[in-house]
Amino acid sequence: MSKLKEAVKDFLSQKRIAIAGVSGTRDIQANRIYRKFREAGYQVFAVNPNAQTVEGDPCYPDLKSIPGGVDGVVIITRPEVTEKIASQCAETQVPRVWMHRSHRLMGNSVSEAAVRFCREKGIRVIPGACPMMFLKPVDFPHLCLREMLRLIGGLPRQI
Secondary structure, three states: OOHHHHHHHHHHOOOEEEEEOOOOOOOOHHHHHHHHHHHOOOEEEEEOOOOOEEOOEEEEOOHHHOOOOOOEEEEOOOHHHHHHHHHHHHHOOOOEEEEOEOOOOOOEOOOHHHHHHHHHOOOEEEEOOOHHHOOOOOOHHHHHHHHHHHHHOOOOOOO
């Protein structure tokens, strides 16, 4: 089994997942990922300091505000914000981080500084790809995208 497959399997085997970067006012990729995790039976927590609710659920300003903590965080923000959230993960002892990367030029949350920071702190990090390419049931567009990226070497290699 590849390191990516192992990391994805480990991340998706958790049940309490925070989604950082959701919006309370518009439907963005982070909200779609939030809904997908919720529909798949995960206990999800929306994180955005500028929203009070997301998708009808409470939204938390930061990771430390989530009662009981979380097992993993999907980060869908600008890279400089990713670095702040990675720091919060260390402070709150979140053991897993998934930094979202879209297939487009826009939509990259990966920060190399945040990846290094997570690794130094012992946080398992998936630096890139979209959880929707792996979260079952995988829709057809994400399945195609995953296979195309696998073939051309576009999936994260260093986990």
